[in-house]
Amino acid sequence: xxxxxxxxxxxxxxxxxxxxxxxxxxxxxxxxxxxxxxxxxxxxxxxxxxxxxxxxxxxxxxxxxxxxxxxxxxxxxxxxxxxxxxxxxxxxxxxxxxxxxxxxxxxxxxxx
Amino acid sequence: xxxxxxxxxxxxxxxxxxxxxxxxxxxxxxxxxxxxxxxxxxxxxxxxxxxxxxxxxxxxxxxxxxxxxxxxxxxxxxxxxxxxxxxxxxxxxxxxxxxxxxxxxxxxxxx
Numbered sequence: 682x683x684x685x686x687x688x689x690x691x692x693x694x695x696x697x698x699x700x701x702x703x704x705x706x707x708x709x710x711x712x713x714x715x716x717x718x719x720x721x722x723x724x725x726x727x728x729x730x731x732x733x734x735x736x737x738x739x740x741x742x743x744x745x746x747x748x749x750x751x752x753x754x755x756x757x758x759x760x761x762x763x764x765x766x767x768x769x770x771x772x773x774x775x776x777x778x779x780x781x782x783x784x785x786x787x788x789x790x791x792x793x
Numbered sequence: 794x795x796x797x798x799x800x801x802x803x804x805x806x807x808x809x810x811x812x813x814x815x816x817x818x819x820x821x822x823x824x825x826x827x828x829x830x831x832x833x834x835x836x837x838x839x840x841x842x843x844x845x846x847x848x849x850x851x852x853x854x855x856x857x858x859x860x861x862x863x864x865x866x867x868x869x870x871x872x873x874x875x876x877x878x879x880x881x882x883x884x885x886x887x888x889x890x891x892x893x894x895x896x897x898x899x900x901x902x903x904x
Binding site for chain 2: 687690713715717722723724725726727730732771773775780781782783784785786
């Protein structure tokens, strides 16, 4: 069985500060990992994904994530937060077939 | 770009009504999904379909059914809506490559 844990349901950062959103996963098979972003009253938009190969993955809007197998982690980072980054972020895992398992989400607030 | 379209952004229905939520994708994807999103619970899988007329229960199928008569369309049916089904419903699709595309969501209120 697969699962995802997102630490921190709410995270606040100052504009220009580092963004770090944490995601740990559990999977008995090699996982595919994703970060999605959701703006208010919108669907989910893919930020980035890890399938195979390079463990540092770059996504849209300056975000990146690193797959660390030994730590079963896939944390999302951005060097400098922007007001437009305020949204809810979801980490997800799949084994590549049909079922995507999502975390409970982290709401990011960016302070001026 | 892939487009996943949900027929309604907002719906208000009465308790006991039969409710249909429609989802259409335009990229010939094999897989389609219905999720329910609630605050603090993230996204929970209701049903998914990997082919026409094929369906599998997800984690919370009770009170719901689905229909997939054509590859591009996946419908979620609430046989008898109840207030505890008030939620945001998200449809998604994917091909054999691991990448799911989401619709804009339908916010359903059952009164």
